[in-house]
Amino acid sequence: MTEPSDVELVQRFRSGDPEAFETLVRRHQHRLYRLASVWLRDPRQAEDAVQEIFLRAWRGLAGFRFRAAPFTWLYRTARHVCGEYNRGRRAESLEAEPADPADGPERRADDDEAARRVRQLVAVLAPRQREVVMLRIFEELTVAETARAMGCRQGTVKALLHKAIARLRSEGAEGLE
Amino acid sequence: MTSRRTTDIERLKREYRALRAPEHLADRIRVRVRAGAGRDTRRSAAGPAVAALAAAAAALLVALPWQGAGEADIRPTSLTVLSLAAQSRAGGSVPGLSAIRGMTLPSAPARPANDTGPAAPPPADDGLEDLRNHSRNDEEKDHANS
Numbered sequence: 001m002t003e004p005s006d007v008e009l010v011q012r013f014r015s016g017d018p019e020a021f022e023t024l025v026r027r028h029q030h031r032l033y034r035l036a037s038v039w040l041r042d043p044r045q046a047e048d049a050v051q052e053i054f055l056r057a058w059r060g061l062a063g064f065r066f067r068a069a070p071f072t073w074l075y076r077t078a079r080h081v082c083g084e085y086n087r088g089r090r091a092e093s094l095e096a097e098p099a100d101p102a103d104g105p106e107r108r109a110d111d112d113e114a115a116r117r118v119r120q121l122v123a124v125l126a127p128r129q130r131e132v133v134m135l136r137i138f139e140e141l142t143v144a145e146t147a148r149a150m151g152c153r154q155g156t157v158k159a160l161l162h163k164a165i166a167r168l169r170s171e172g173a174e175g176l177e
Numbered sequence: 178m179t180s181r182r183t184t185d186i187e188r189l190k191r192e193y194r195a196l197r198a199p200e201h202l203a204d205r206i207r208v209r210v211r212a213g214a215g216r217d218t219r220r221s222a223a224g225p226a227v228a229a230l231a232a233a234a235a236a237l238l239v240a241l242p243w244q245g246a247g248e249a250d251i252r253p254t255s256l257t258v259l260s261l262a263a264q265s266r267a268g269g270s271v272p273g274l275s276a277i278r279g280m281t282l283p284s285a286p287a288r289p290a291n292d293t294g295p296a297a298p299p300p301a302d303d304g305l306e307d308l309r310n311h312s313r314n315d316e317e318k319d320h321a322n323s
Contacts, residue, residue, distance in 0.1 A: 021210065025203050033198035050198060051206050058210040114192040121184055137186070138193050168186070175186040 006070035010061055021061075025054055028071060031139060032078050037115035038122070038134065039082040046115075052081050068148065075135075075149045124171050129164035136161055137176070 004012070004023070012020035032053055036046035056077050064073065118138060122130040128150075135146040136157065147154045165176045 018211075022203070022207060025206050029198040029202055029206070030196070033202070034193060034196045037196060047199060047202055047205075050202060051209060054206045055209055055213065058213060114189070114196055117184075117189055118193050121186075121189065138190055140194075168184075172183045173186050174183050175188070 007066065010064055010066075010070050013061060014064070021058060024057070024070065028074055029054075032074060034115070035075075035078060035134060035139070036082055037112075038119045039079075040085055041116075041119075043112055043115070045085055049078070049081050049085055053078050056081070069145075071145075072148050072151075076151075121168065121171075121173065125164050125167055129160050129167070132157055132160040133164045133168070 004020075006024065006027070009020040009024050009027075013024070029050055032050050033046055036049040036053075037043055040046050040049060053074060057074060060077070061070075061073075064070070118134075122133050125133060131150060132146060135141045135149055136143065141149065143154050143157050147157045150157065168176060
């Protein structure tokens with residue numbers, strides 16, 4: 001049996017099926033968490049951000065008009081939420097929640113290290129180049145998906161990627177095609 | 178001499194993609210959105226109370242003496258009220274509509290046989306005739322030139 005598409009899930013959610021929303025969460029939480037871990041410096045804040053993204057989705061998808069793919073909507077919300085967090089506007093308003101015992105400090109440290117190294121790598125790039133590298137190289141989205149998520153043309157994605165790779169190579173990055 | 182640090186992108190990508198949201202995050206989101214939905218439900222539970230209140234207000238409006246929009250237009254002016262009050266003060270009672278209908282006006286004095294009445298005023302010179310003539314002349318000139 002094939003998995004329902006994001007659009008089908010949103011339609012089901014809108015017609016009153018909360019399970020459909022939970023499937024959307026399970027499908028996209030890891031990707032959004034990874035991106036948030038790079039954009040924000042703190043894994044704990046990344047968790048809060050992902051929760052906030054889905055809370056906004058719960059409220060906002062009721063009025064979703066399918067002019068963009070659901071992931072594009074989630075991605076843009078993620079960008080917005082992380083922007084808010086980075087500006088420190090919402091940092092204090094979040095409720096503190098007890099940490100999960102299964103989520104030990106070692107795992108956190110490893111996660112943090114990977115996200116930190118990616119953040120360090122892309123830090124030399126311009127913001128749009130950074131975004132294209134995150135989506136196209138690290139998240140392995142297609143050029144079309146990246147363009148949709150970023151709200152630009154596919155040609156722009158290719159041009160940004162070309163410049164970004166050149167810059168990363170000059171900084172010592174290896175293994176870039 | 179400075180050694181350039183190299184980064185193996187493929188390896189870094191593998192490490193990065195191994196990053197997973199914590200197990201409890203999906204549950205936490207579910208609890209939060211359900212709590213939000215509960216708030217929405219509570220909000221909608223207030224719906225019947227609001228509807229009952231609106232019905233009561235509507236019933237109250239119906240119970241009040243009804244006045245259509247048209248009636249407000251034929252309300253007596255203050256001048257009418259004053260004249261009626263003056264008439265009332267003068268001793269006479271205010272005549273009803275049927276009494277007014279029954280009143281007869283005094284007949285006008287008879288007019289002499291050769292009186293044709295006042296002469297009609299000359300037509301006002303509003304310049305329209307000039308404009309008409311001017312346009313007509315222009316048309317004639319255009320025809321002559323063409």
